[in-house]
Amino acid sequence: MSTASTTRTRLTPQRSAELYEAVLDLLREVGYDALTMDAIAARTRSSKATLYRQWGSKPELVAKALRHNKPVGAGDIDTGSLRGDFHAMVDSTDDCQLEKDSGLIRGLAQAIHHNPDLHKALRELIMEPEINEINTLLRRAVERGEVSADNPALGFVTHMLFGAFFARLMIDDRAPDRSYLSDYLDAVVLPALGV
Structure with missing residues (x-):
């Protein structure tokens, strides 16, 4: 996994939830292989640098979005x-x-x-x-x-x-x-x- 966690900035829980939902929506629309950090950045009005700094990689971001989506x-x-x-x-x-x-x-x-x-x-x-x-x-x-x-x-x-x-x-x-x-x-x- 990424070692970026020590340098990550904190996002509010609401902003993180918005990002996770956007990732899952894009994943449903285009599939994993066609999902890009550029598309996620555009959809969420974030910079790619912020996404990489916060999550380290596309696989980690996708997995955390799925985990966040689990209700209990x-x-x-x-x-x-x-x-x-x-x-x-x-x-x-x-x-x-x-x-x-x-x-x-x-x-x-x-x-x-x-x-x-x-x-x-x-x-x-x-x-x-x-x-x-x-x-x-x-x-x-x-x-x-x-x-x-x-x-x-x-x-x-x-x-x-x-x-x-x-x-x-x-x-x-x-x-x-x-x-x-x-x-x-x-x-x-x-x-x-x-x-």
Whole structure:
């Protein structure tokens, strides 16, 4: 990742949110490969130097925009049961946002094959924190006695959850919605965990 963080100027949270939304809008419009820092600077009425100083690189800016777009982290959810926690995750978004995110995910999944820096940024800023948050939910479920600590499905929960998005897109050619994700949890993930 960039070492520019020690020299970055502070943007207000509102200005950062505006920049992130503009990045995501451009990403939806043109895709990752055609997205340029020049276009982001023009759309946000910023200088390219400011963007590089603040984020270091296009992959880092894209990954941070995606992370900012996430309404609530799974680690912040604690309903007292794993079933409740997983359903609260699904309920924390809406179908319109899921559809928008699915388009981004589809485009980025293609782009990471040709852009190792993007893959690294997405892994560090999106996937690893998400995996850690899901593991927090699972650890609490084990501590509560809901899931056996030796359940072999524990090591595959994040694969199942990430897979749900891609399977819906690839097999059904549809974006996952809350109903689909809720049914998937109840039919696949929770039974595999013995819940």
